[in-house]
Amino acid sequence: MNGAPATRYVAEEEINLRTVTCPPPNPFLDTAKVSENHEKNSLEFEYIEHERINNGGSFELVPLSEEDDNEAEVFDNDKHRSSASTAPFSEDDYHTSGTMLPKSVYQYIYPPNVPRTVQLFHPENIAVPACYLLVGLLQGLSGPFCNVYPLDLNASEAQQATISSLKSLPSTFKLAFGFLSDNIPLAGYRRKSYMLIGWAVTSLSMCLLLLFSDLSMEAVELSQEENGEANNDRYLPVATDAIIGAPPSIPFLSFTLLMFGTGFWFADVMGDSIVAEKAKLEPESSRGQLQSTCYACRFFGLMVAAPFSTVIYSSYGPKAVVVLMAGLPALIVPLVYMLKETKNLQIASTKEQCSEIWSTVCSRAVWQPLGFVYLYNVLQVGNAAWKQFLKTVLGFTANQLNSLLIAAYVLLWVGIMAYKKFFITWSWRSVYISTTLLNGVLSALQVLLIKGITFGLSPFLFALGDDCFADFIGGIQFLPTTIMMVHLCPSGSEGASYAMFTTMSNSASTLSDAISTLLLGIWDVSKEAMESGDLQGMINLTVLTTLLQISGVLFVGLLPRTKEDLASLHADPLSGSKIGGFIFLFVTFLSVLYALVVGVLNIIKPGWAGES
Structure with missing residues (x-):
């Protein structure tokens, strides 16, 4: 040993x-x-x-x-x-x-x-933090690639929306992935085999993109020249759709990214399920350290890969990025093979597992704190016109905007590490109250930037501090809810239950984004208004979104103070509520349906939301 x-x-x-x-x-x-x-x-x-x-x-x-x-x-x-x-x-x-x-x-x-x-770093467990690190690396590598490469192929806004939807569409099936692994072991394993399949599909998708298309920028430029007269200088995918060695067509690129997303989210759900199982074995003195270590690995990968991807794409073109996206999942296969998992377990019937999940969501210890998480995330409404303000009024370049994004990733990881080191013993309510109020102060500082008051700092540095500290706070807030969720999962159904909890949380953020877009119509925050110097709409919108973000603290009473309070809620024989369980499941499945409908509409009817 x-x-x-x-x-x-x-x-x-x-x-x-x-x-x-x-x-x-x-x-x-x-x-x-x-x-x-x-x-x-x-x-x-x-x-x-x-x-x-x-x-x-x-x-x-x-x-x-x-x-x-x-x-x-x-x-x-x-x-x-x-x-x-x-x-x-x-x-x-x-x-x-x-x-x-x-x-x-x-x-x-x-x-x-x-x-x-x-102990995650023993050979039989090392696949778990490696899986989280790989998730972060692939998120960081694929983000800039999916944002920039379609533009180099002259994809329309509607096509860009389609590509983005196809890549993220499999995330709506996380609940199904978890339920599958809970109920149908493959080769005797509930997690290990499915994780191998997920990473294999992820790697295969990028290998197909490499084999059946030329990802060099020279091929894109040549194709644009050949098709320029026919479509107003816009790349025609049909002209090179079946030619090996030509740039990928938009449909083929979309298909490979759909495969990539399917394998990625499949493997991610398996990693979450394993952590949910292992976290129950942590002693009380170190409760939460397992998840904080895993998510520190994930956000470290994101922090490193995002700027690295941008540099590689600019220096060597998209092919180098795709090679990394194909090769990295293959590297984890030996680690997954060494992962210790007992074969041929006796699995509860599907009916029994569904009954157990229903009993879980009916518990006040589940629907009350997760109700807080949902309401809080919905109210974190951002200023959707902020990026346009930075570009139009302050004249930020693409490099400066990328620098803001990279710095945000760094501070997000620092926030995760800060919670792991300093705040893990704080009560959950204290964490949310203090960070929410601090975030409100930072958001209010945006009004000063709009009015040109920067206390002698350049607008870029002022915006950098504001945006980055907001992500630092987001990193601190991230772990308490995930730690809470994992200890709500019933034994034997960790895959489906944890996926269900995270789906509900993520769907609230999706709804928040939709609300932020709707708020753009209240005041004139158009590009033309900004160019004319009319910034009153921006000030009003910033104040409104700041107040909405702070208002989330009003619901903090729904959140237990500590794990002990959460346990007391669960132990209370009168805490069960079928109405609470029904509302929880209704919101969860409605959120999944909403994401699925939006994704399918972006695929079958590009431009339905107003994109050109």
Whole structure:
């Protein structure tokens, strides 16, 4: 075990008993079912229960000899025996012999107070943070590519909307992906096989784009010259649709990006499901660290890949970006192969899982806090005319706008790390109240920028600070809700339930974007008004959106203060409500339907929303 001798523990009253504090049982989980699931999934608690003390739970442990360090014997109160991987180390037992790492670094990577199955950087678990890192890298690489390359192909605004919709359309099926993996194991595995398929499809889609089209800028320019007279200097995809070596047609590019999105979201759901399972094994003292580490990996990948993609595209063209998008998913395959997951588990019937999910969403511990998340996200209405103001009035160049985006990604990652390091012990209400009020102050500063008051700073630096700190705050707010969601998932249905919770949260952000677009019609914030110097509409719109964003704090009473409050809600026998569960599911499926309809309309009727 990494060069350190294994320590085995077994209950034995006669000699040198040591007492190790154990977290109280999780009231969200059916104890019998959890015990059964842990035994099935080899996600055993890595400490040995000898006797539960009435005062809140402590276990009496004693080290035995080090022979046969492959397994420890675990005895529960009924003296039933099962296998566990390794016992946790105390400070006295924990050391780093056989490694090149300092003890502090080693213990940071492999925390001694958590089970091995939650220590993400062991070979059998490394695929989990690698999956999150890959999600961030591919998001960062694909974003600039999908925004810029269609323009180089002279795609119309309607075609651009179609491409964007096809790439994101599979995200509306996250619930179906999770439900599939919960109910139909593939080759005996519920997550591992599907994750491999997801990343394989992602890589294959970009390989097809590389094989059947010429992604060099020279090919695009040549095709534009050949077709320029026929379509007013606009690239005609039909002329080169079937020619290998020509630039990709818009339909073929759209198809490959649809494949890319399908594989990407499929693998992402599997990663979330694994984390939802493992997070339940975290000790109370480190609760939330697992998810914060995974999302830190994800946003680090996004932070690095977005500017890297822009530089590569500008220097080497789109082909280099697509090569990376094809190659990176292939690199994770060996790690997924090493991922430890028990085969051939006994799966509850679909009817039983649906019944369990229904019972979960009827609980006040689910619909009340997630109701807050939905309302809060809906009210985070942005100023949809802000980018136009930066370009038209302040004269920001494309490079400056890209710099704002890159800096926002950096501060988003810093926000995630700040929560992991400093705010993870704060109550959820305190986090939301303080960050919402601070965000309101920063949003109000936009009014000063519109009026030209920048306190001696250049408009770019002033806007940079405003936009970036808003993303920093968003990073801090991101983790509390995801930590809350994962502990609401019923055992055995983590894939479908976590996908359902995140779908509801994301759909609120989609609705918020739609509201921000509708608000553009209240005052004149057109490009012409800005060019004429009439900025009163911009000031009014900024004040309105700032007030809407701050108003989300009015609903913070729906949010439990801590995980303990959340557990109390769930334990309350009177907390169930079929009406609350029905409203929750209605909003969730209506949101999925809305996203699906918009995506399909963008595909079958380009320009329906007014694009040219």
